[in-house]
Amino acid sequence: MRDKKHWPLACVFGTIALCLPLAGADAAGIDSQNFGQVERGHYLTVVGDCAACHTLPGSGHAFAGGRPIETPFGTLFAPNITPDPTTGIGAWTDDEFVNALTKGTGRNGTRLYPAMPYTYYTRLTRDDALAIRSYLNSIPAVDNPVQVDQLPFPFSMRWTLAVWDQLFFTPGTFHPDPNKSAEWNRGAYLAEGPGHCGMCHTPKNFLGADETSQKLQGYALQGWFAPNITDDARRGLGGWSVDDIVAYLKTGHNKTSAATGLMSETLNLSTSKMSDEDLKAIAVYLKDQSAGGNANKTASADPPDQAVMKAGAQIYADECAGCHAADGKGEARLFPSLNGSPVVQQTDPTTILHVVLRGALSVATKPAPTAPAMPQFAWILNDDEVAAVVTYIRNSWGNSAPPVTASQVEKTRQMLLERSD
Ligand code: HEC
Ligand code: HEC
Ligand code: HEC
Known part of the structure; x- marks a missing residue:
């Protein structure tokens, strides 16, 4: 217990070299270094963000499952991966565990839904996967039965997943690119493998x-x-x-x-x-x-209507410029810059509509503990006004992105009303 508390701190602030599991070709050297497999596994569960799905927030039970995972086909419930032998994975062999992460198979060879990011974790070296296992073996076992699949037909049929894997899944450990630096390869391993950035960004x-x-x-x-x-x-x-x-x-x-x-x-x-x-x-x-x-589809094909831009400019001056400044540049570390912002210029405006309608409390991390807030405009601006101000920030100060329509705003409002989070 005492050790467990100290691992993350040791990893973040201590001898950082000790926290660096090595990628790809270098993986074989790991055990010769003098630090525990369990600590390394703990760091890798952080990189892999296993807790995001396998820990139900507020439950107080790390990795005991039960968190609903939204997929385009319905909701799954992440299973218990504590060492409990009956409701967790305590009775699984190491091979069964490694295969779950890298081949997408459950016990006895059943297929897992790709909501479990095995399409990325497949790049993990076996050593790294086993280190994760060692860490998970070291945490308290929690008796918590979870019924994973509650998907509607036809997605409820697990056998169809074999077809999905056949079509879309390329299993295999990460192969370093010999033409790139060790640092690049380490980054590629983390981003494409355990970090599974593409799960959301691709x-x-x-x-x-x-x-x-x-x-x-x-x-x-x-x-x-x-x-x-x-x-x-x-x-x-x-x-x-x-x-x-x-x-x-x-x-x-x-x-x-x-x-x-x-x-x-x-x-x-x-x-x-x-x-x-x-x-x-x-x-x-x-x-x-x-x-x-x-890369070159940068300027929007559809230049915004001048009347809309004018209305947007007025709303911006009244409602937004106080924080984000007239030139859209905001205030370093307090109010984000909208001027030149990639988020503001995505072709799909979902994120900025979400933020403008619902407001946002910025993330407060340990290194940056204060979190400024963006107010909610859903009850202040109507659909036309939101469309105008958002079109304005997407097409001012050198920004360029497709105009946003009132009906897009209305749809986003609807979507947000249906979501509880
Ligand atoms: C984005 C959500 C998500 C993340 C992140 C995630 N998992 Fe999963 N995991 C799932 C879901 C959902 C299932 C159930 C899939 C199924 O049954 O088809 C699952 C299944 C599993 C299983 C099989 C357990 C069983 O009882 O069948 C294991 C083992 C597992 N995950 C380990 C991990 C580890 C270790 C990590 C971190 C390296 C991780 N998972 C990260 C969502 C996630
Ligand atoms: C669970 C989904 C998810 C995962 C996993 C994820 N991201 Fe993101 N990321 C987002 C979303 C959504 C945004 C945009 C808005 C926000 O949430 O702030 C974002 C924003 C970003 C941004 C800011 C871009 C900008 O123009 O402002 C960066 C950089 C980023 N992510 C990098 C990463 C990296 C690197 C990884 C993997 C280690 C990763 N993300 C994993 C969902 C995700
Ligand atoms: C009281 C100050 C304040 C006002 C007024 C304000 N904002 Fe914000 N805005 C913020 C803060 C703080 C954030 C960052 C919040 C966060 O990251 O969660 C933010 C974030 C944003 C973002 C997301 C930027 C990014 O990089 O993710 C957009 C877009 C945005 N504001 C647009 C607007 C618009 C349009 C208006 C006027 C209708 C407006 N804001 C009014 C404080 C403000």
Whole structure:
């Protein structure tokens, strides 16, 4: 117990080198280093953010499952992965555990739903997967039976998942790219493997599988839009330095931006607890991801209506400029810059509509403990007004993005009313 409390602190603030599980080709060297498999496994569960799904917030029972996981096909309930032999995974063999993570199979070879990110965890080395197992073996067993699938027909049929895997799943450990630096490869391993950034940031096809040709170019899920995090100049991280990306992943803030939605949870549970070296490696890797064929579709094809822009400018001056400033540049670390902001210019406006309608309390991480708030405008502005002000911020100060219509605003309002979170 005593040790458990101290691991995360040791990992974040202590000898950081001791917290760096090595990727790919270097993995074999790990056990020769003098630190425990359990600590390494603990760090990897943070990188893998297992708690985001397997811990029910407020339950007080880490990894005992029961949290509803939203998928485009219905809701699943994450199972108990504590060492309890009957309701958890205590009786599983190491191979069964490794296969769950890297091959997407449950006990006795049943298929798992890809809501469990095995399509990413497959890149884990066996050593890293076993380290995670060692850590999970060390936590308290909790007796908590969970009924995982409550999906509607036809998605309730697990056998169909074999077909899905056949079509969309490429199993296999991460292979370092010999033409890239060790740092780049470490970042690639973390982002594409345990960190599963693409689960939210990569567009999906109609069956929920990654569109690999558009890796990390943005995807709408759970009432948010996870933006493009390639090096795209307008909609991606092209304007951010490696240090800007590290600051964001560490604290939820950097000089221009602030995490608001789903990313706040990933930040709190996972990236803010990663070592600085690992965050830098991820940033180096992201800065090297080109936006591919979409890179030049920067200016919006559909220039906004001048009357709408004028109405938007007025609303902006009255309601927004007090915090975000007339030039949209905000105030470093307090009010995010809308000027040049990739989030503001995503083709899909879900995130900014969500923030403007519902308001947002920025993430407060340990390194940045105060959290300023964005007020809620749902009851102050009507659909036309929200559409106008959002179209205005998307197309001012050099920003450019498709105009937003009143009916898009109305749909987003509806979606938010139906969501409890
Ligand atoms: C995005 C949500 C999510 C994350 C993150 C996640 N899991 Fe899961 N996991 C699930 C869901 C949902 C299932 C159930 C899938 C099914 O039964 O088809 C599952 C199933 C499992 C199983 C099989 C258990 C059983 O009883 O069948 C294991 C083992 C497991 N996860 C371990 C982990 C570990 C270890 C991590 C972190 C490295 C992790 N998971 C991260 C959602 C998640
Ligand atoms: C659970 C879904 C989810 C996961 C997993 C996730 N993200 Fe995000 N991310 C989002 C969403 C949604 C946003 C946009 C708004 C927000 O929530 O603040 C975002 C925003 C970001 C931004 C800010 C981009 C901008 O232009 O402001 C960066 C950088 C980022 N994520 C990087 C990552 C990295 C790196 C990983 C993997 C280690 C990751 N994300 C994993 C959902 C996710
Ligand atoms: C009282 C100060 C305040 C006012 C007024 C205000 N905002 Fe904000 N806004 C914030 C803060 C603080 C955040 C960051 C909150 C967070 O990250 O959760 C924010 C975030 C945002 C974001 C998300 C930016 C990003 O990078 O994720 C958008 C878009 C936005 N505001 C637009 C507006 C618009 C449009 C108006 C006027 C209708 C407005 N804001 C009025 C304080 C304000």
